[in-house]
Amino acid sequence: xxxxxSPHQRARDGLFGLQAAYRLQRHVPAGHRDFWGRVRIGxxxxxxxxxxxxxxxxxxxxxxxxxxxxxHRVAWELTRRCQIPRGMVxxxxxxxxxxxxxxxxxxxxLRENTLDxxxxxRGHDQRGESSNRAVLTWEQVRTLRATWAAGGVTKEQLAxxxxxxxxxxxxxxMGRYWREPQAARA
Numbered sequence: 001x002x003x004x005x006s007p008h009q010r011a012r013d014g015l016f017g018l019q020a021a022y023r024l025q026r027h028v029p030a031g032h033r034d035f036w037g038r039v040r041i042g043x044x045x046x047x048x049x050x051x052x053x054x055x056x057x058x059x060x061x062x063x064x065x066x067x068x069x070x071x072h073r074v075a076w077e078l079t080r081r082c083q084i085p086r087g088m089v090x091x092x093x094x095x096x097x098x099x100x101x102x103x104x105x106x107x108x109x110l111r112e113n114t115l116d117x118x119x120x121x122r123g124h125d126q127r128g129e130s131s132n133r134a135v136l137t138w139e140q141v142r143t144l145r146a147t148w149a150a151g152g153v154t155k156e157q158l159a160x161x162x163x164x165x166x167x168x169x170x171x172x173x174m175g176r177y178w179r180e181p182q183a184a185r186a
Contacts, residue, residue, distance in 0.1 A: 075100035
């Protein structure tokens with residue numbers, strides 16, 4: 001299990017001590033010194049909130065020259081002195097989006113980050129009727145499929161009847177849209 005405060009994990013992560021942020025001040029360009037000035041640095045086990053601007057979703061935003069980057073990503077790169085590898089994301093262990101504590105950050109894939117979000121109860125299923133863009137209900141979809149299976153009707157007629165496009169009807173019938181939940185399939 002990942003534990004950010006164990007000495008072994010710190011060594012594996014490439015962190016160089018509890019006071020990494022303070023010691024980094026001497027080794028980073030002036031623009032990056034501004035970065036740590038906008039982080040409320042505390043104890044290693046507490047969150048270090050970003051005090052600068054935030055995105056609409058609550059992530060810290062750091063502007064350096066002409067670039068804007070999420071603050072937790074900059075914190076990860078500064079404390080490890082390397083770039084985030086392509087295809088990887090910086091995940092918050094603490095689930096505080098504005099946190100820049102390097103001990104609360106770890107690399108992972110987008111898939112790992114999404115699974116982590118659902119396991120911690122922060123995600124919600126946005127398929128089918130749960131989607132805020134849904135035009136149909138499960139009852140209408142099941143009726144559409146049953147009507148198509150019975151025959152004697154075209155996709156254009158079904159689309160006109162439900163107020164959706166022919167391609168949408170096609171994708172529902174092919175199982176690309178409105179897939180039955182696992183429990184209903186069994």
